Amino acid sequence: MTPNYTLSGRYRIVRSLGEGGMANVYLAHDLILDRDVAVKLLRLDLRDDPKTIKRFQREALATTELVHPHIVSLYDIGEENGMQYLVMEYVKGMDLKNYIKENFPIPLQQVIDIMEQILSAVATAHAHNIIHRDLKPQNILIDEQGNAKITDFGIAVALSEHSMTQTNTILGSVHYLSPEQARGSMATKQSDIYSLGIILYEMLTGSVPFKGETAVSIALKHFQNAIPSVRDFDADIPQALENVVLCATAKDPRDRYATVEDMASDLLTTLSSTRVGEKRFVPDDVGNDETKIMPSAEIQAAIKANQDGKTQVMPRKTAAEADQVQPKPAPAQPKEPAEEPVRPTRSWSKRHPLRRRLLIIGTIILLLVAAIVIGLELSRPQSTTVPRVTGLSQAAATKVLAKRNLSVGEVKRVKSNQVATGQVVKTTPGTKTKVSEHARINLTISSGAKKMNFGNYVNESYRDVRQTLKSAGFTVRERFSTSDVATGQIISQDVAAGSSVLPTTTTVTFTVSAGSRYVALKDLTGESQADITDYAQSNGLNVNFKRGYSSEQKAGYSYDQTPDGGADVRAGSTITVTMSRGSQPETAATPTNFYVKLTLPYKALTPTTTQANDVKIYLQDDNHVLGTLYRDLAIMHDTRISLPFELTGKTKGRYRIVRNGVTISEKFNVTSQDATN
Incomplete structure (x- = not known):
């Protein structure tokens, strides 16, 4: 096309x-x-x-x-x-596979947030009795706001259709295939849960648990080998979080979570202090006397090597084929030895004494030479290669090196804006370098981000500045303003030029010129949040998102806007769009309204001057979206504020406080228990 x-x-x-x-x-x-x-x-x-x-x-x-x-x-x-x-x-963004590659290691809270979105989507599919059967990172898209969206239901099947889909093939990607699918059994909801557990494992470790040269060898490992421990990879991962992986990927489906909702509720509390010291999950030994049909040479010939993550088709034996047993050949009867005439004999050694002595001496010499060669070979140092441990904690890196018969040598610490505190920045010798076994590998560990002086970017191109700062670790946002200067040029910045900041914890908002033109505002109802954001950015408009119930618009799409479509607005104006949460349930729980009170601490930029702090507040509840600015304050002293939350059912709130571009406070999973009087 x-x-x-x-x-x-x-x-x-x-x-x-x-x-x-x-x-x-x-x-x-x-x-x-x-x-x-x-x-x-x-x-x-x-x-x-x-x-x-x-x-x-x-x-x-x-x-x-x-x-x-x-x-x-x-x-x-x-x-x-x-x-x-x-x-x-x-969906403008990338798939989860590439997202893991580009952002690994991913903070644990972010891993949980992404998995929670995926689980909620799969729960909806299961509620409609639809099994995806091919859940893998390549089928999960991550948009530019960090939202996950599942795609590719090409091999999904409804439970009611099981009797009509009993073919001689199993569909799915081998790296994420459940043991029962690998054996040729029909996929169930627990099969999807197993795939979700493998996806969680990959988000925590950066790779799949089982690898092999062929798809058959990988499939065999799924029902023969235990899932490797994520805590062996990184000891800082809580046991509670590893237990979610272990429970989801139990070999017997009966040992896995009963529902996706159960997995989600367990996952949400894994970072809680109440689960510190939790014991490692061990599945119940329920026993299973079912005869297993192992993959045969026929399967091996049908499956290609699964190195690119594509969906594979695996032939499955029918019951008739499985019952066919090749008869064993009857054992051969021993033959009666034929009688031979008795002849007089003489000892060979008596007839050839010199030859016998030479043979013994030659044998001894050969054995001595062989022993010397073997001894030299055994004494020669065996070689190995330095494994990749970048991004691991020191404890996890030590374990990985030990598996290659290597040990940790000198450890030094450096500042790093790319690698989190306590994780390996590099090794000496470097990754994949050949070294002798039992060699000592020096580690360079990150001691945290390095502060840098923030520049003055006024009058520069926002697009160029944004790319430069994002590559340095900054979070960059923009707001448009009507101006006579060139469109796309930075008018002001909320992080003071010359201030010393940590890139990884700093969010800078630039006010960008939208020109002095007018925009014919289009009707945005029925659009997704991503599409509305793209439209606003391309037209120099600011957008404020709200949320509410609508019986006429499905969840995730807009149903109201201010000003209305068709109005002429100046570039740089702010439009308000209300996104649908779906129809309000007839038996909807009464929303809980409460306030969380916080003190915004004032910080003097220099010891001798008094200047206002710019504070931006982001809030998420039933009516607000975290990506939209809730309040913008200028404070001259410590200031007490109250954040209003409206939450229904098990919905969790969030807030983020940014002072002079630096995030100083952030809380996930806000509930009414966090309310203050």
Whole structure:
């Protein structure tokens, strides 16, 4: 599909987003609704394959049943010139696999937040009796705001259809395949839970637990080998968090979490002080006398090496094939020895005494030479390679080195803005260097971020400054303002030039010129938060998000805005958009309203001057979104404030306090128990 080709007269192809085994995905622009979308187009070489078409249609059917903010939405289904396509929500960002590679190690709280989003989406699918069957990081997208969205329900199946889907294949990616699927059994909800446990393992360690040269060898490990300990990788991971991985990936499905909701509720408390000292999870020995059908050479011939994470198809033996036992050949009967005539004999040694002596001496010499060679070989130092321990704690790095018969040598500490405190920055010799066994490897450990003097970026290009500061570890935000200076030029900054700050804890907000033009505001109702944010940024508008119930708009999409669409607004103006939380349940719990009181500490920028501190407050509850500025204050002294929260049911609140660009206070999982009088 070439750029600018317009599909069905509506979806103009922009560029390719990726290729898969079943379909190719393109970025396209919806000419009617004026928004970017993702078009999933069945590959031309598969459009005559009825099985592939059925799978493609199954994905459309499964996705239309699922409406959830963390599941990619399906907008349209169509066919043109024999080409079947799906039009889906475009998620600007990357998949979780690449996100792990670029951001590892990921803070534990962020790991839990991402997993909570994934679990809530899978819970919705399971509530509709839909099993995904191919959960893996490549099928989970992370947008630019850090929100997770599950995609690719191409091999999802409804529980009611199990009797109709008993084929001789198992679908799924081998690195995340449950033991029962690897043996050829039908996937269940517990199979999805197993895959979720492997995904959590990868987010904590940066890699999958089982690797191998072929998909068969990996599949065998899933039901033969124990899951490696994440605490062996990093001893700082709480036992409670490792227990979630162990429970989700238990070999017997009956030992796993009963539901995804159970896994989510357990995960949310893993960092709580009340679970310190928790014992390691050990599954119950429920016993299982079921005869297991092991993968055969037939399976090995059918499976390709699974190094790229693509979905594999694994043949499964039928019961009839499994029952066929090859008869063993009857043991050969021993033959009666034939009688030979008795002949007189003489000892060879008596007939050849000299030869016997030479043979003994030669044998002794050969044994001595062999012993010397073996001794020299054994005394020679064995070589190994230095493993990668960057990003690990010192304790975890020591364990990894010990597995290669290496030990820790000199340990020194340096400041680092890229590696968290207490983690390995580099080794000497470096990773993959060949060394002798029992060699000592020097470690360089991060002692924390290094402060730097913040520059004066006024009148510079926001796009260039943003890229420079983000690569240094800063969090960069923008607000637009009407101005006569060039569009995109920085007007002001909330972090004082020359101030000494830590990049990893500093959020800087730039006021950027939006020019002096007017913008014809479009109707934003029915749009996702990501699409609205993109529209606002491209038009120099600020956007304030709120949340509320709507019986006319599905959750995750806007249903109201101020000003209304069609109005002319000046660039740099702020628009308010209300996002739907879905229909209000008839038996909805009464929301809890409470206040959390905080003291905002004042900090003098220099000992001799008094200057106001710029304080920005971000809040999330039933009515507010964390990414939207809640209050912007200028304080000259310690100031007491009250943050209002409205939370329904088990919803948790959040807040973040930023002073002069530096985050000074942040709290997750705010509940009414945090209320202060």
